[in-house]
Amino acid sequence: MPPLPPPILSHDSKCKRDPSKPDVRGSFEVITAERQRIEHGKVIVTALAGLFFLVCTWTSYARWANFQYRSFDLAYYVQAIWQLIHGRLDVSIENVPLLGNHVEPIVLLFAPLFAVFRHPMLFVAVQNTALATMPLVGYNIAKRLGLDGKRACLLSAALLLAPAAGYIAIHEFHPEALVAPFLLLMLQARVAKSISRHWLWFVAVLACKENMTPLLIVYCAIQCLAERNRGLVELRRWYLWPMSVALIWFLLCAYVITPALNSGNIDYVALYDQLGTSPRNILINAIVRPQLIGRALLQSLTHGNLVWGLLFPFLFLPLLRPRWIVIAAPILLQHLLSWRSSEWMIYFHYAAPLLPLFWIASVEAIAASDQWKRVPSFVSRATAWLVIVGCVAAQIWVGPLGRIVTTTADWFGAGQERARKNAFIAQIPPASSVVAPLSYLSHLAMREKLYSLHYILKGLKTLSRSSYEPPSSTDFVLIDYRDAATFDPGAGFYHPTMKTVDSRIIPSSDRLLHDFLKKAAWTADEQDELTLLRNLRSRKAPVTDEQSSPADDEPGVFSIGATRLLSIGTTGGVVSRSRPLEVHLRWKFQGQRDVFPWMLLKLSRDEKATVALLVKGLCAPEAIDGIYTENWRVVTAERLLPGDYFLEALFVDNSKRAWFETRSGGGGESTLLPPPISLGHVKVER
Numbered sequence: 194m195p196p197l198p199p200p201i202l203s204h205d206s207k208c209k210r211d212p213s214k215p216d217v218r219g220s221f222e223v224i225t226a227e228r229q230r231i232e233h234g235k236v237i238v239t240a241l242a243g244l245f246f247l248v249c250t251w252t253s254y255a256r257w258a259n260f261q262y263r264s265f266d267l268a269y270y271v272q273a274i275w276q277l278i279h280g281r282l283d284v285s286i287e288n289v290p291l292l293g294n295h296v297e298p299i300v301l302l303f304a305p306l307f308a309v310f311r312h313p314m315l316f317v318a319v320q321n322t323a324l325a326t327m328p329l330v331g332y333n334i335a336k337r338l339g340l341d342g343k344r345a346c347l348l349s350a351a352l353l354l355a356p357a358a359g360y361i362a363i364h365e366f367h368p369e370a371l372v373a374p375f376l377l378l379m380l381q382a383r384v385a386k387s388i389s390r391h392w393l394w395f396v397a398v399l400a401c402k403e404n405m406t407p408l409l410i411v412y413c414a415i416q417c418l419a420e421r422n423r424g425l426v427e428l429r430r431w432y433l434w435p436m437s438v439a440l441i442w443f444l445l446c447a448y449v450i451t452p453a454l455n456s457g458n459i460d461y462v463a464l465y466d467q468l469g470t471s472p473r474n475i476l477i478n479a480i481v482r483p484q485l486i487g488r489a490l491l492q493s494l495t496h497g498n499l500v501w502g503l504l505f506p507f508l509f510l511p512l513l514r515p516r517w518i519v520i521a522a523p524i525l526l527q528h529l530l531s532w533r534s535s536e537w538m539i540y541f542h543y544a545a546p547l548l549p550l551f552w553i554a555s556v557e558a559i560a561a562s563d564q565w566k567r568v569p570s571f572v573s574r575a576t577a578w579l580v581i582v583g584c585v586a587a588q589i590w591v592g593p594l595g596r597i598v599t600t601t602a603d604w605f606g607a608g609q610e611r612a613r614k615n616a617f618i619a620q621i622p623p624a625s626s627v628v629a630p631l632s633y634l635s636h637l638a639m640r641e642k643l644y645s646l647h648y649i650l651k652g653l654k655t656l657s658r659s660s661y662e663p664p665s666s667t668d669f670v671l672i673d674y675r676d677a678a679t680f681d682p683g684a685g686f687y688h689p690t691m692k693t694v695d696s697r698i699i700p701s702s703d704r705l706l707h708d709f710l711k712k713a714a715w716t717a718d719e720q721d722e723l724t725l726l727r728n729l730r731s732r733k734a735p736v737t738d739e740q741s742s743p744a745d746d747e748p749g750v751f752s753i754g755a756t757r758l759l760s761i762g763t764t765g766g767v768v769s770r771s772r773p774l775e776v777h778l779r780w781k782f783q784g785q786r787d788v789f790p791w792m793l794l795k796l797s798r799d800e801k802a803t804v805a806l807l808v809k810g811l812c813a814p815e816a817i818d819g820i821y822t823e824n825w826r827v828v829t830a831e832r833l834l835p836g837d838y839f840l841e842a843l844f845v846d847n848s849k850r851a852w853f854e855t856r857s858g859g860g861g862e863s864t865l866l867p868p869p870i871s872l873g874h875v876k877v878e879r
Contacts, residue, residue, distance in 0.1 A: 234346035238328045245353045246325040249362035252597045253317045255604040256363070260614055260632040263678035265645050267313055267366045268634035270300055274307045275639045285642050285664070286634065287655070293454030296403040296446045297368040313635045316366040323374045324362050327352045330377040331552065337384045338560040344577040348556050352377075354584035355506040355552075357544035359593035367542040372401045376549040388430055395435050399442055403451070406443035407523035408546060410436055415516050460657045464531040486530065493529040497537020498591055500525070503544060503551045506587040508580055511554035513561075521550045539591055555580065613828065617723050618671065625668035628709075630679040633671060646672065647679045647686040649709050650702035658693055666713040668728050674791075674810030675722040682848075682855040689848040701848045703789035703811060710815035717815065719825045722808045726815055751844070751867035755784040759820070761842060761870060769878045774827040776842075776872070780813055781820050789814060790866055791847035794827065796838045796875075805833060812844070833877045840872035 256262060265286050273284045273291040282290045292298065307315055328349040335345035352358060361370045375397045382390035398405050413436035417428050462472060468485050469475035478485050494500060504511060511517060518525075524546045528536040536543055559580075562573040588594050618636060621627055626642030628649065637643055648654075648661045674680065680687040680702075690701045700708070715726040750758040757780065764775040776794065792809040807829060813821045843865065850864035 234342040235329070235332060237346055238332050238349050241350050241353060242325040242328050245358070245362070246321050248597060249324075249359060250314075250318055250321045252363045252593075252600050253321070253365070254314055255600045257314065257317075257365075257635065258611060259600075259603055259607050260611075260636070260673075260676075261600075261603075262365055262632055262635055264365060265631060265634050265647075267316060268638040268643070268645075269294060270303070270316055270366060270368075271307075271313045271635055271638035272640070272643055274300065274303050275311075276641065277301075277304055278308045279641075281641065283641075286638070286645055287459065289455050289458050292450060294459060295368070296450050297401060299368050299371060299397065299400040311639065313638065320366055320370050321362045323371050324358065325353070327358070327374050327377055327549070330374065330381050331556075334377070334381050334384055334553070335556050335560075337381075338556060339563065340556070340560055340577075344559070344574065347577040347581055348552075348559070351506065351555075351580050351584050352548070352552055354581065354588065355548065356502055356584075356587050356590075356592040357506075357539055357548045359588075359597075360540050361542050361545050361548070363593055363596065364540070364542050367545070369402045370542050370545045372398055372405060372546045373548050375401065376546065377553075380549065380553055383431070391431065392435065396438075399439060403443070403446040404524070404527060405546065406439045406446070408520065409439040410443070411523055412520045413439070415520055419516060458657075459655045460659075463656045463658075464533055464536075467532050468530060489530045489532075493531075493537040497529070497534065499528060499537050499539050499544060499547075502539035502587065502591050503547055505590070506580070506584040507551055507555040508576070508583045510558040510576075510580075511551045513558040514554035517550045517554035517557075521547050540593075609832075613720075614673075614723070617718075617720065617725060620718070620725060621669050621671070626664075627669040627671060628664075628667050629671040630673045630676040632673065632676050632678055637671075642667065645679075646670075646706075647681075649705055650679065651686045651688075652699045652702070652705045658695060658697075660699075663709045666709075666728055670710065670715070670724075670726040672724040672726075672810065673722055674724070674808050680851065682851040687848060687851055689846075689852050701789075703791075703814065703848050704786075706811070707786060707789060707814050711817050715815045717813075717823065719809070719823060721827060721829050722810060724810060749781075750870060753790075753866055754787045755782055756786060756788045756790065757781045757783075758790075758844075761872065763840065763872055763875065766874065767876050767878060768827075768830050770831050774830040774875060776809075776825045776827065778812065778823040778825070779820065780816065780823070782813075782816050782818055784818070786817075788846070788866070789848075790844040791850075792825075793843040793845065794872075795841040795843055795869070796830070796833065797841070798836065798838060804838065805830075811847075830875075830877065835877050835879055837874055837876050840875055842870040842872055844870075 257267075269284060269286050272286055276282065276284060277291060284290055284293075287294050291300070303316060303319065306319065331349035331352045332345050335348050336342070340348070358373075361373065375394050379391060379394035379398060382388075382394060395409065398409060413432040417432045417436075420428065420431075465475055467489060469478045528543050531537075535541055559573060559576050562568050562576065563570070565573075618633060621637065623640060625640070626644075627637055627640070628644045628646050629637050630646045634643065634645060642664070644664050644667065649663050652661055653659065654661050682688060687702045688699070690704075691699050693699060699705075710726065714729040714731050716729060718725045718727070750761055752758070759779040759781055761776065761778050764777065765772060768774045778792075790812045792812055794807040794809065795803055796805045796807070797803045807827060809825050813823055844867055846864040846866060853864070
């Protein structure tokens, strides 16, 4: 396979003529005009880079501010660096220290910045700044590969117009995202024949994530073969020594750093358990049972769009330069062979190492087409425009533009929701320990003790069948019952009682939460879908004046097992901004709780058409034996149109309901516990 074409700096020899010769003036006029065209292209590319940064950073911020982040990743790095600048290494969110989740020493460079600008969005802003530089670097590479300014401008713009770039930028924060610009800078250094910069960006890519080492090792090996005529001395400087460094770093990560810092809390090998039980077993099966590999690849290629979302914008041109596909193979196989379907999709950050490789393959193919005698010159010139058309078509097909528009619309319509949620979590002091849903973690990450609610609900460690050991009672527990990321049955976070493949019984998520909360006594602040539990640091029932009441003689509203609803009612018949709707529930629990009712409030007109279905969530999950009273404030009811509404309380077994809806499209047995309970009428006023 041919090496990268030499830089076009060879034209400089024509510029070093004697100024006294007659044709010198004409030569310098041509060079000046060419430089002006280059500057014009750079202006366009720079403007696009600035626009990309602003749009993607705004979108990411709006999603964060609206509590729409769906993972713990940003919170993990915020807490890790916050702990580091305070002289501590523990990161409670994942129960592994920094470099224990992934070996990403590049994040250490964020510490000085974060010490000055202490906001979670700092990480996103730095990431997107780096991503926005890609077309500037790509423009330089394209020019050095012999393309004119117009085609260089178009192809460098394709780096940001491809859907992958937008998804990488708006999908929260991941150090792996930095691989995209760093790889481009490394390739630029190689084309420019700068050994020092090549080493710098090679090491920077290594520092982004441990799984970059196989990619770089293959890169060095392929380049050695492609440029074998350059001599052993040069090959050692450019490829053999870097390959040795990458191999040593891989061994250090695999056998020293990861075992020392991640003692089984996160098992990434489990992502490939359909291929084998261990790395050794997977390698053996790849030889003796290749159908396992083929089946996994068929599944990911037919049900995922990662590969097609990278090839389509570049018109499948990377296939004409297969050496770059081979270099990308370690990362491609890592994702395509995983059972986790998100890794097959372009909607996340997984395309970061692949985007620059597919792009450079396309640029090389277009540059080489200038020398193909059977291809008319206008085809080569038009291909760059067709790549832009391909990027636009890909944006329509799978691009993030729709999400960007939706996020912006949500921002302008969710001002009250943001203010309500921010005021709610402002009750949590900065030094307090807290359990919180996924969407709230990065907002609360600058503290020593922070835990994710989804682990308690799931009952298992990350990518593992090992049981999760929750922390001892925290100062606060925050629950958002409408947080779809945390209460996600599709991801297995929220589930009914289930059996693992090794025949262990995992209690339902509702029971797991109850078992965690029953270790202490709590006071509850319940507002709409939000509940904030404050630890009383003692084990006593919150209601003491009713313990002697003759509850056993009360018929109650309904009774299931050890759970009995004694009474339910509302306060007042008029709801306005100054008088929110309040619902009072009085429970009696006796013995081991086996049912955990989840309450919904149905509002309808004329007892027919449902206008709203408001979520309260679990009823008294913290309660044990005794009588408990809940006071639920329904603030969002005041936003309904003025008029009279009929109220009904619905109590369901929500873990079963959510599981049925996910697994069978809503089929299965009814999960409604008692029949709907009428709460009368309410009038909404402005």
